[in-house]
Each structure stands twice: as C-alpha cells, then as structure tokens.
Amino acid sequence: MSESVGKFLRQSALPHIWCPGCGNGIIMRSVVRAIEKIGLDQRKTVIVSGIGCSSRSSGYMNFNTVHTAHGRALTFATGIKLARPELNVIVMTGDGDCTAIGGNHFIHSARRNIDLTTVIFNNGIYGMTGGQYSPLTPFSAKATTAPYGNLERNFDIAQLAIAAGATYVARGTAYHAQMLVDLVVKAIENKGFSVVDVISQCPVYYGRKNKMGSAGKMLLWQRDHALPVQAADKLEPEKRQGKFLIGELHKSEAPEYTAEYEKLIEAAKGKGDGQ
Amino acid sequence: MAVEINRRYCKGCGICVELCPKSVLVLDEIGKSTVKNPDACIYCGQCELRCPDYAITVVKPVKKEEKA
Ligand SMILES: Cc1ncc(C[n+]2csc(CCOP(=O)(O)OP(=O)(O)O)c2C)c(N)n1
Ligand code: SF4
Numbered sequence: 001m002s003e004s005v006g007k008f009l010r011q012s013a014l015p016h017i018w019c020p021g022c023g024n025g026i027i028m029r030s031v032v033r034a035i036e037k038i039g040l041d042q043r044k045t046v047i048v049s050g051i052g053c054s055s056r057s058s059g060y061m062n063f064n065t066v067h068t069a070h071g072r073a074l075t076f077a078t079g080i081k082l083a084r085p086e087l088n089v090i091v092m093t094g095d096g097d098c099t100a101i102g103g104n105h106f107i108h109s110a111r112r113n114i115d116l117t118t119v120i121f122n123n124g125i126y127g128m129t130g131g132q133y134s135p136l137t138p139f140s141a142k143a144t145t146a147p148y149g150n151l152e153r154n155f156d157i158a159q160l161a162i163a164a165g166a167t168y169v170a171r172g173t174a175y176h177a178q179m180l181v182d183l184v185v186k187a188i189e190n191k192g193f194s195v196v197d198v199i200s201q202c203p204v205y206y207g208r209k210n211k212m213g214s215a216g217k218m219l220l221w222q223r224d225h226a227l228p229v230q231a232a233d234k235l236e237p238e239k240r241q242g243k244f245l246i247g248e249l250h251k252s253e254a255p256e257y258t259a260e261y262e263k264l265i266e267a268a269k270g271k272g273d274g275q
Numbered sequence: 276m277a278v279e280i281n282r283r284y285c286k287g288c289g290i291c292v293e294l295c296p297k298s299v300l301v302l303d304e305i306g307k308s309t310v311k312n313p314d315a316c317i318y319c320g321q322c323e324l325r326c327p328d329y330a331i332t333v334v335k336p337v338k339k340e341e342k343a
Pocket of ligand 2: 017023
C-alpha cells in the first residue's frame with residue numbers, strides 16, 4: 001500500500017465494500033494521489049459525494065467529507081464553496097448520480113463556472129441499485145432495464161460539460177490510473193468548474209450483462225478503446241471508430257462564480273460612507 | 276519478498292494475475308492472490324497500480340551499490 005493510501009484513506013474503514021474488481025478503488029487512489037501531489041491541506045479539503053457505489057468513496061477518504069443525497073452532491077458542494085471559498089472542494093459522483101437525477105445541477109454548475117472539481121466514476125450503469133441503465137450507458141449496451149439493448153443514446157458528458165461552460169474537461173480511465181492522477185491534478189488546479197470523466201468497470205452488472213469477461217479483461221478493453229487526444233489528431237476518422245478520447249479535452253478561461261460573488265459583496269458594502 | 280500481499284484486503288478479483296506481464300502472481304486455493312514466481316518479478320508495479328483493494332505493495336530491492 002502506497003504512502004498516500006495510508007495517509008489519505010481512513011484505515012479503520014478498509015477494506016472497502018466494493019465488489020471484487022470494481023474500478024472505484026482504483027479511481028479513489030488516483031484522486032488521493034493527485035491531492036497528495038498538489039499538497040492540499042487535509043483540513044482545508046472537502047470531499048462531497050452523492051449516492052451510489054462510487055459515492056461511498058467519501059466515507060473512506062480522510063478529509064472533511066459529506067455523503068449527501070442522490071444527485072445532489074454538486075448542490076451541497078456549491079453551498080460549501082460559497083460559504084468558504086478558501087476550501088478545496090472535490091465532488092465524487094457516479095454516472096447515474098451526476099447525469100440522471102443530478103443532471104441539472106451538473107449543467108448549471110458548469111454554466112456558473114464555480115470552482116469545484118467533479119470526478120465522474122463512469123461505469124455506464126447504476127451499480128448500487130442493480131444495474132439499471134443510466135444516461136451514460138452506451139447505445140445498444142445491455143442493462144437489467146434494457147435486456148435487449150439500450151434504445152437511448154448516451155450523453156457524451158465531456159462535450160455536454162464543455163457546451164455548458166466548464167473550464168477544464170478531461171477524460172481518463174481506471175486502466176490509465178497513472179495518467180488519471182495528472183488529469184485530476186490539473187482539474188483541481190483549474191480555478192473554475194472542472195470535470196474528469198473516468199471510464200470505469202462494474203464487472204458485476206455492466207460486465208456480466210455485456211459479456212465483457214473478468215475485471216482484468218474490462219481494464220484491457222479500456223486500454224484498447226481509449227485514444228489519447230494527441231494521437232487522435234493524427235489519425236484518419238476510420239481509425240477512430242469505436243474509440244473514445246482520453247486526456248485533456250478542454251481548457252478555457254471564464255470568470256469564476258465565487259470570486260465574482262466576493263466582488264459583488266465588496267461592491268455592495270460600499271466604501272464605508274454609511275450610505 | 277518483492278510483492279507483498281495483504282490477504283485481509285485481497286478479494287481475489289484477479290486483476291493483478293491478469294495484468295502482470297511476468298506471471299508472478301496466481302490465485303490460491305481460496306481465491307486470493309499469492310506470489311508464485313518471485314524471481315520473475317521486474318518490479319514494474321502494474322499489479323499495485325491497479326489493485327482496487329490496496330492489497331499489493333511492490334518493494335523494489337535495494338541495489339548493492341546503493342546500500343554502501
Ligand atoms: C432520490 C433517490 N432516488 C433513487 C435512489 C436509488 N438509487 C441509489 S444509487 C442510484 C444510482 C447509482 O448509480 P450511479 O450514480 O451510476 O453510481 P454507481 O452505483 O454505479 O457507482 C439510485 C437510482 C435514491 N437513493 N434516492
Ligand atoms: S455493483 Fe458494480 S459499481 Fe457497485 S461496487 Fe459492485 S462492481 Fe462496483
């Protein structure tokens with residue numbers, strides 16, 4: 001066990017409850033490694049999660065942690081950040097939590113460009129409740145509620161985040177655990193709304209339903225279907241077919257919400273002329 | 276031992292066994308990861324990096340020159 005895992009995870013809560021081979025543990029480690037790399041103060045860092053298997057991560061992480069209601073992690077995180085803008089607020093959320101019940105909060109957090117980092121554990125399924133499809137379940141993939149294949153098209157959540165105004169958007173995978181550390185570092189460092197979409201494996205529901213084999217095979221699937229953005233630019237469109245982009249997908253500048261809010265407070269206070 | 280396995284944490288998912296490029300690890304009779312070929316280990320750390328359960332630590336041996 002590495003030092004960051006020892007220091008930044010609550011040892012008394014381990015081993016965690018996730019199923020054998022679940023990607024959640026890999027992603028959680030990359031996030032704590034990123035926090036360690038930047039050297040964030042444990043006491044000034046807040047981890048907020050919603051509800052789902054992945055959202056259980058907040059309970060294992062040794063920071064100020066809040067395990068909130070389904071879909072509402074971003075709303076609690078927004079409140080915390082507005083009340084205490086000096087805190088580093090990181091949101092851990094599942095694809096169902098973030099993009100189904102929490103979808104509206106997601107786009108509006110992006111629109112406001114509030115300084116939060118959102119890590120989406122994207123296993124393409126509702127793991128906790130038994131494998132129902134989510135808005136990120138790929139078209140035609142199977143789920144317990146789509147036994148003949150999903151008729152709905154999935155969101156490209158990274159594109160949605162960019163369109164809605166997020167100022168840092170990246171995609172990683174559980175397989176590329178090392179690269180994920182760097183993506184999360186950049187996401188945290190961005191002063192604005194940052195999203196890291198992490199393609200992960202739920203071997204128990206998604207994997208079994210879609211006959212993807214063992215957790216190890218699902219990780220190798222991620223390796224074989226991920227296309228680093230730098231390499232993708234040089235490839236003909238046919239060679240990109242069936243693959244997804246990983247790496248830094250978007251970076252832009254925009255006014256950050258809590259900073260603007262502070263300015264407004266100062267302006268509204270006036271110049272102490274008692275008027 | 277180069278690869279240390281915390282048996283209390285291991286859930287036997289087999290990721291380390293499948294991803295080790297040198298077939299160092301196997302699942303034992305109760306399905307937990309165990310070191311079978313310690314001498315084949317090249318200390319690449321692939322198993323530790325992707326163990327979802329934090330059950331593996333790869334300890335690089337200290338080279339003789341460095342010891343001095
Ligand atoms: C208001 C409300 N609606 C529904 C649920 C049931 N529920 C719990 S977790 C979950 C979905 C979890 O999926 P996801 O966010 O993708 O996380 P995963 O379990 O896959 O990590 C649902 C629908 C709930 N807890 N609260
Ligand atoms: S049900 Fe799926 S997502 Fe939930 S802990 Fe198990 S493998 Fe992970």
